[in-house]
Amino acid sequence: MPIPDEVTGEEIDRSVRQELLSLPKTLATDVARNLVMVAKLLDEDPERAYAYSRVALRLASRVGAVREAAGFAAYAVEKYAEALTEFRAARRMSGSDHLWPIMADCERGIGRPERALAMAGEPEVRRLDRAGQVEMRLVAAGARRDLGQPDAAVVTLQSPELASTAVHPWTARLRYTYADALLAVGRDGEARDWFAKAVEADSGGTTDAADRLAELDGVAFTDALDPDLDDEGADG
Structure with a gap:
């Protein structure tokens, strides 16, 4: 996948750069440049963002930030089962619960709204920040509607x-x-x-x-x- 020369990889967040320090320098730069392309294209051209995410994943599948980026790229092109796999891996590597709501939404995308509702009641939700808890509530309301329970969706929100x-x-x-x-x-x-x-x-x-x-x-x-x-x- 071609990457414009002006994309250096330095554009990524400091926390992601820290994760990439475990890689050889040249490889870390290649991965970083692909991650920058994922971030740039995710909204405007999700198919291309997904392609760049696959390159990054092939280069550094043991880096949590790469697995998370691959998850968001797969989610953007509605590959929900694949996204869920990547988010689970990223969560396992980072130990953070911040991906819990989007993991639940992937369960909805797969066709398992009852699983999304079960996740809304798990202890992980209490460990989310306020924004994450609101996101979980939005997902739970969507799951209620998926299950043909529109009144319950209103109450959930x-x-x-x-x-x-x-x-x-x-x-x-x-x-x-x-x-x-x-x-x-x-x-x-x-x-x-x-x-x-x-x-x-x-x-x-x-x-x-x-x-x-x-x-x-x-x-x-x-x-x-x-x-x-x-x-x-x-x-x-």
Whole structure:
């Protein structure tokens, strides 16, 4: 896999560089450059990110950061069983529980929502930071919906974090997921309010809460550059 010359490998986090110190210097640099490409492409081109992750994995499968990156790359292309294998390996190497929520979501992807729910009740959840516990709650609510329990999904999302007016990196997603859960059980008015709250918290545009809110309000957006519009429609 070609890597641009400007990618040196120095761009990776210090903690990852520390893990790579166990490798010969040239090999460590090669692995680091591939990991940089994974990080750069994960959102915009997950298939290519996955390909780079496989190269890094082939070079240094005994490095926890490499296994974790391979897990996220596999997750991004919906290879959930493979992602779960990599996350388990990374967790075993690091001793950290921070991957627990995404491991549970992989169980959902494989088609085992009941296993994801079981994981939501394990002691590992109590060792997560606040963001991790919110993520676990989101996964558990998704598992409830997978199991055809939409009302239980609503209850699962009700928490002090949801009630808080403070805005954190996870606030918009939590409010959005709650709004969507309310909509699924026919509580449209409440759903509209929570989509609006999600919009307020979503300064980075991580959700489509604004579009969902407009849809509930009956607002239709017209593309002024649509060539199929006639002059009258465009003027309107």
